[in-house]
Amino acid sequence: MNKIMATKDIPVGVAGLGLMGCSITACLLMAGHPVIAVAPIPDDMKHAHKRVLSHLQRAYQEGLTTKQPEYLLESLVITEDFGALKPCRLVIESTIENLEIKKTVYGKIESVIDTTCLLVSNTSAIPISILQKLTTHPERFFGLHWAEPSHTTRFLEVICGDLSSIELGEYLYQLSHQWGKEPILVRKDIRGFITNRLMYAMYREAFHLVENGYATIEDVDRSCRNNAGYFMTLVGIFRWMDLTGVAAYHNVMKDLFPDLDNSTTVPKLIDDIVKEGGRGIANAKGFYKYTPEEAKMWEETFADFSYKIRELALQYPANVVELKMEAARKEQEEK
Numbered sequence: 001m002n003k004i005m006a007t008k009d010i011p012v013g014v015a016g017l018g019l020m021g022c023s024i025t026a027c028l029l030m031a032g033h034p035v036i037a038v039a040p041i042p043d044d045m046k047h048a049h050k051r052v053l054s055h056l057q058r059a060y061q062e063g064l065t066t067k068q069p070e071y072l073l074e075s076l077v078i079t080e081d082f083g084a085l086k087p088c089r090l091v092i093e094s095t096i097e098n099l100e101i102k103k104t105v106y107g108k109i110e111s112v113i114d115t116t117c118l119l120v121s122n123t124s125a126i127p128i129s130i131l132q133k134l135t136t137h138p139e140r141f142f143g144l145h146w147a148e149p150s151h152t153t154r155f156l157e158v159i160c161g162d163l164s165s166i167e168l169g170e171y172l173y174q175l176s177h178q179w180g181k182e183p184i185l186v187r188k189d190i191r192g193f194i195t196n197r198l199m200y201a202m203y204r205e206a207f208h209l210v211e212n213g214y215a216t217i218e219d220v221d222r223s224c225r226n227n228a229g230y231f232m233t234l235v236g237i238f239r240w241m242d243l244t245g246v247a248a249y250h251n252v253m254k255d256l257f258p259d260l261d262n263s264t265t266v267p268k269l270i271d272d273i274v275k276e277g278g279r280g281i282a283n284a285k286g287f288y289k290y291t292p293e294e295a296k297m298w299e300e301t302f303a304d305f306s307y308k309i310r311e312l313a314l315q316y317p318a319n320v321v322e323l324k325m326e327a328a329r330k331e332q333e334e335k
Contacts, residue, residue: 026059086112
């Protein structure tokens, strides 16, 4: 049973107000936290309030929160002053994946927060055991790996580093349930954590299939949408194998695993795109060709989808079968 916590009594800081920092801020506000959001980059001050407000307005329209956006914004402070983080019980760093920048930010945060305040990084690439060595109190340092858009997805990884307190990690795990998440507690640090290791194995094979002429980009995407995309909102890979026959997967693995790609270099297809300045939808240059209008429409469609898929997924929580069995048991007892 997940413990209900009084989020209004837990001030949270967010250091870094890019796209993800703003959606994390919106998520925390909807959960009832007072939030102090610090912009290490002055330019973020121009856009942060507008982005957070936009998230809250859409979330209110879609029923993710019953609180008016203006009411929630009363609990938000946006500032360039790290000193404002002093009352926080938890601070989330959400800056770019650069060790020197993160080290500088941690120094500014730790110079003002209490020793009992938790410090976490929203990183998807750097091991927590490396990052926590950049801090003065590594036992209170963790990873919180969010997925964009952070205020709509159920996903969150809570990652312990080698020096992290497991007890504090379990506290974060419990707290994150208040944020509308079905979190994963990664008790033993590993590069890429859980989700990225699974996903990048699939990305690598996707590049192999395209670069070697077995399929087009469109074919691979269609395969993912209509196979894994069909079942993964309901179940993960292990439950899927239970549902569809464990022995069959065992037989396929014996023959297929030796033939899968195990390259250790960045695929040429993505390397060429990045070297030519491609950033995907952000600048309409990616694996697909986009007009500026198409890129904007894809961005809007993704936002629409994130709300609709959440609405569907919430009808099938991780314990959906337990809930159905409990309801059936109560119905039987009442007869």
